Amino acid sequence: xxxxxxxALAAEQRQHKEWYEPYIxxxxxxxAWMRVEGRSPRTLHPAWFGLVAxxxxxxxxxxxxxxxxxxxxxxxxxxLGIIFSIGDSVARYLEPVEWIGIIFVALxxxxxxxxxxxxxxxPAESKPSDSTSPVSAPLD
Numbered sequence: 001x002x003x004x005x006x007x008a009l010a011a012e013q014r015q016h017k018e019w020y021e022p023y024i025x026x027x028x029x030x031x032a033w034m035r036v037e038g039r040s041p042r043t044l045h046p047a048w049f050g051l052v053a054x055x056x057x058x059x060x061x062x063x064x065x066x067x068x069x070x071x072x073x074x075x076x077x078x079x080l081g082i083i084f085s086i087g088d089s090v091a092r093y094l095e096p097v098e099w100i101g102i103i104f105v106a107l108x109x110x111x112x113x114x115x116x117x118x119x120x121x122x123p124a125e126s127k128p129s130d131s132t133s134p135v136s137a138p139l140d
Contacts, residue, residue, distance in 0.1 A: 033101065053101045056108025069107065076100045 001009075033050040037043050046054065060069035076097060083093050 033098070049105065050101075052108050053104045056104035056106070056111075059108055059111040060104070072100055072103060 031049050032047045033053065034044045035047045037045055057073060060066065060073055079097060083097075
C-alpha cells in the first residue's frame with residue numbers, strides 16, 4: 001500500500017463511528033469515578049459514582065460489618081499501595097480496583113435501602129406470671 005492510499009484509508013477510519021459508540025461514551029461519562037475540571041490547572045473532583053463508592057467504603061468500617069468486609073478494603077488498600085508506590089498508574093493495573101469500587105457502591109446502596117425499608121422488630125411477647133399460668137394452677 002502506497003502513502004496516498006494509506007492516508008485515504010486512515011482518513012476514512014477517522015470518520016467511521018460504530019453505532020454503539022455514543023451510548024458507551026454517555027455511559028462512561030455518567031458512571032465515572034472522577035471528573036476533570038479546568039484546562040491549564042486541571043483538577044480532579046469526585047463524581048457522584050465516586051462519592052457513593054466512598055460512602056459504601058465508610059459503611060464497611062462500621063463495627064457491625066468491619067470484619068465481614070475486611071477482605072475488600074484491605075485488598076484495595078494493599079493493591080493501591082503497591083501500584084502507587086511504584087508510581088505506575090496504568091489503567092490496566094487499576095481495573096481490578098474498579099470492581100472493588102463497584103462492590104463498595106452496592107454496599108452503600110444496601111445500607112441505604114436497609115435504613116429506608118427497615119422492618120420493625122416484632123413486639124416482645126410478655127410471659128405470663130406463674131400465678132396465672134394454667135400449668136401452675138392447683139389441681140382439685
